[in-house]
Amino acid sequence: MLKRKAIYILLAIGAIGLYLFATAQRPSDSLYGYLKLSSNVAFNINARYVDEVNSKDLIYAGIRGMIDILDPFSEFLERKEYDRLQESTTGKYSGLGMTIMQKDGVIMVVAPMEGTPAYRMGLRAGDKIIRIDNKPTRGMTTEDASSLMRGPAGTKVTLSIEREGVDQPLEYTIERAVIEIKTVPFYSTFNSNGTKLGYVRLARFGEEAQTELETAFSEIVNSNVEGIIFDLRSNGGGLLDQAVKVAGYFLPKGSEVTSTRGRSDDQNRVLYSLEEPRIPMSIPVVILVNEMSASASEIVAGAIQDWDRGIIVGNTTFGKGLVQQIYPLSDEAALKLTTAKWYIPSGRCIQKDSRSSRHPERLAENDGETPADSTESPDTTTKEIFHTRGGRIVFGGGGVVPDLKVEDDKLNALELNLERLSMFFDFSVRYSTSHASLPEDFEVTPQMIDEFKAFLKEKKFTYKSELELDLERLEKTAEKSGKSSLYADEIALLRNEIKADKERQFEESIDYIKRSIKRDILTRLYGEKAVYRQIVLKTDPYLNKAVEILKSPKEYSAILGNTGTR
DSSP, X not given: OHHHHHHHHHHHHHHHHHHHHHHHHSOXXXXXXXXXXXXXXXXXXXXXXXXXXXXXXXXXXXXXHHHHTSOTTOEEEOXXXXXXXXXXXXXXXXXXXXXXXXXXXXXXXXXXXXXXXHHHTTOOTTOEEEEETTEEOTTOOHHHHHHHHXXXXXXXXXXXXXXXXXXXXXXXXXXXXXEEOOSOOEEEEEEETTEEEEEEEOOOBOTTHHHHHHHHHHHHHXXXXXXXXXXXXXXXXXXXHHHHHHHTTTSOTTOEEEEEEESSGGGOEEEEOOSOOSSOTTSOEEEEEOTTOOTHHHHHHXXXXXXXXXXXXXXXXXXXXXXXEEEEOSTTOEEEEEEEEEEOTTSOBOOOHHHHSXXXXXXXXXXXXXXXXXXXXXXXXXXXXXXXTTOOEEEOSSSOOOSEEOOOOOOOHHHHHHHHTTHHHHHHHHHHHHOTTOOTTOOOOHHHHHHHHHHHHHTTOOOOOHHHHHHHHHHHHXXXXXXXXXXXXXXXXXXXXXXXXXHHHHHHTHHHHHHHHHHHHHHHHHOHHHHIIIIIHXXXXXXXXXXXXXXXXXXXXXXXXXXXXX
16 A cells, blocks of 8 residues: 555656646646646556556656657667667677667667677678577567677577578577777778878767877878778768767868757757868868768768768768757666757758658667668659759758769678678688688688688588579479479479579679688688778779779869869
C-alpha cells in the first residue's frame, strides 16, 4: 500500500513538474490538457491493470512513444546509450567497430568503422543482422544488439547477415578488439608522374579532428604539393564545431560554412570560418565522398562546392541535414533531440526527404557499438535549383551531388564468399608467417596465386554462384510439378556449364583476388598505413580520378566554370 502511494506521489510530482516546465517555456493549455490525459492513463494502468507493471518501464515506454513520432535521429538515451554516445567523440571500447540502426524491426549496419574487425571482415552498409550468437534480432533495440556484440577484446561473436542480392544468410565469426576511434588514420604526399600531391583521410569528426588535421595539412603544405585530395568517404559525421573548423582550412576567413534554422531564436545561427585558411587558395583541392558520407562531411563538402573552392568526386552523399542537441535528464538518461536543420552557403538543405519522414529508425553510435540512396544524376524536373558563388547550378533536397561521379565496384559471388569466409585473412596469416621478410612493395606473383588455390582446396572452400541458386530453384520447381525426369538431361548439362563458369569466374576476378591478398598480407606485416601507401594511393579508382583532375589545370578550371584557383 505504501509503495502504491509513493508511486502516486511520484507520478503527481512528475505531472506538476512537466506542467511547470511547459508553461515556463511556452504557455499551452492544450499541452497541459494532454499531460493530464497522459497522467490519468499512467495512474489507471498502475492501479488497475491485471498484472503489476514496473513504473520505470511504463514511463520509459511513454517517452519512447513520444520519440517514435519524431525524425530518425531524435532518441531517448538511457545511461549506457548516453555513455556510448560520449565514447563516439572521446573514447575507446571493446567490440566490432560499426554503426548500426534499427529499421522496420531489423538491426542494420550503417557503416563499419575503418580499421576495425567489422571493416576487415567485409561487413557492409545495408547488411541486416538477423542473429547474434544464434539469438534472433528482430524486435531488438540497437542497445540490445550492441550489448551482445560488445565484449572483452579477444573473444568472438557470430553474426548472421542478410545482404541484398544474396539469397542465403551469411555467417561471420568475428573476434572483438579494442576500438580506437581515430580521426586521421592516414596522410601522405605522393608523386604521380612528376606531380607532387597530398592525400589526407578523415574518418570522423571527433574532438581531436582539428588537432590531427593541423599536423597533417601543415606537413603536406610545407612539402610544396601541387594539389590536395581530402578523403571523406564513409565519414558519418560528428561534431558540428569540428566541421566548421575543418571547412575553415580551405575557405577564406569570414566565409559562411553553414547555417542552422530551428523553431527558437537560439537555434538560428550562421557559422563562419574564423581563421585564415591553412591551405593556400592557390592549391587546388578534390574532396572524395560516397553514399556513406554524412552530416559534418556534407557540411564540409557542400561548403567547398558552394564556394567553388574545390571539386567533389565520388557518389551522392547520405543526406543528413538535421542538427541534434543533447539534453541531460534525471535517472542518468539524456534526450538527443533534433532542434534545427542545417544549410550550406548556397541555401541548400541537404536533408533527404525520405530520411526526414517520421518513422521508427534509430541510430546507435559506434557498435553502440556509435550514408546516398541513389548515385544517379539528380532529376532536374523535381530538384530545387541553387547556385554556387561562381554561378554553377547545384541541386537541393538530397545530399551533396558530386561534380564527377565514380562507379563503385560490386562484388560477385566468388569475391563475396572469399571475404565472408575470411579466406584472404586466413591465407595472409599462413603466408606472412613463412614470409616475414616480404618487402612492403611486393607484388602478388603467379606462384602466390597457386598457393592460394591450394589453400582454398585444403580448406574445402566452396560457394554457390547466382546461377547455381537459380538452378536449385528450377530443380525444386520441376520436382514439385513431377517433371524432374523430363528435364534431367538439361539440368545435368546446366550443372556442368555452371561448374565451368565458376572456374572462369576465378580468372575474371584475378585482379580483385590479387589486391585482396596483398591487402591482408600488408595489414598483418606492416599495418593499415601500408594498405594506404601500396593499394589506395596506387589503385583506388576514386583517387585515380582525383589525380587525373589535379594534373589537368585546364579541366579543373573548366569544371569550376573558370572560378577555380588555377
